[in-house]
Amino acid sequence: MNLESLTPIRLNQDYELKSFDCGDTDLNNFLFNDAKAYLKELMAITYVIEYENKVIAYFCLLNDKVVFDTLDTQKKSFWNRFNRRNQIPNSKRRKNYPATKIGRLAVSKEYKGQGIGYFIIDNIQSLILNRMDIACRFITVDAYQTAFNFYVKNGFEFLSTEDENESIRLMYFDLKNIAFPNHIPNS
Numbered sequence: 539m540n541l542e543s544l545t546p547i548r549l550n551q552d553y554e555l556k557s558f559d560c561g562d563t564d565l566n567n568f569l570f571n572d573a574k575a576y577l578k579e580l581m582a583i584t585y586v587i588e589y590e591n592k593v594i595a596y597f598c599l600l601n602d603k604v605v606f607d608t609l610d611t612q613k614k615s616f617w618n619r620f621n622r623r624n625q626i627p628n629s630k631r632r633k634n635y636p637a638t639k640i641g642r643l644a645v646s647k648e649y650k651g652q653g654i655g656y657f658i659i660d661n662i663q664s665l666i667l668n669r670m671d672i673a674c675r676f677i678t679v680d681a682y683q684t685a686f687n688f689y690v691k692n693g694f695e696f697l698s699t700e701d702e703n704e705s706i707r708l709m710y711f712d713l714k715n716i717a718f719p720n721h722i723p724n725s
């Protein structure tokens with residue numbers, strides 16, 4: 539498959555959903571039962587990717603923020619580390635930063651392992667950076683345990699250690715790393 543021929547289609551109320559199975563019932567159900575309702579309520583925008591007249595993947599996006607107050611028991615030192623790691627200048631340090639959340643992301647069982655996940659993350663990054671009429675610093679995702687490594691391979695990091703025993707963990711990606719490639723995170 540030539541990934542460059544794929545284009546995410548923004549879902550609208552008239553879009554006729556085609557069959558899709560990523561192997562996860564909740565993620566399948568979101569596409570068929572919830573995506574249009576979220577769109578109508580301005581709560582999330584869903585994009586589908588078609589190939590040979592089938593939906594082979596989808597993702598949805600919504601506004602979010604990375605917040606200081608509820609993340610860690612060692613809150614202050616945690617937040618200082620986060621600011622240092624992402625090289626936020628002292629004068630610009632805040633208790634929250636603008637973000638876009640990946641609400642859902644799924645690839646059809648048939649098409650896993652072919653680079654479509656990489657393609658989607660690249661597309662999300664471009665979509666946000668090209669839409670710079672509204673500032674967004676981070677991408678966030680409540681990642682499933684089974685997908686932790688997928689996100690790590692795409693440059694995401696865990697936000698906190700507080701959820702390290704959970705099956706769903708908050709991960710983030712700093713868009714400044716690609717908007718300004720010389721911006722290297724501190725270790």
Ligand SMILES: CC(C)(COP(=O)(O)OP(=O)(O)OC[C@H]1O[C@@H](n2cnc3c(N)ncnc32)[C@H](O)[C@@H]1OP(=O)(O)O)[C@@H](O)C(=O)NCCC(=O)NCCS
Nearest residue numbers: 643644645650651652653654655656681682684685687688
């Ligand atoms: C996770 C998912 C989106 C990955 O999509 P994909 O198209 O198969 O991913 P890619 O082919 O682009 O793979 C990208 C890299 O991540 C790795 N990877 C993909 N899925 C992985 C997984 N579940 N666990 C660990 N690594 C994974 C691949 O091996 C590849 O690494 P490599 O370059 O070293 O080979 C897909 O497997 C999926 O839809 N899973 C079910 C739903 C889900 O878990 N969604 C995430 C909800 S937060």
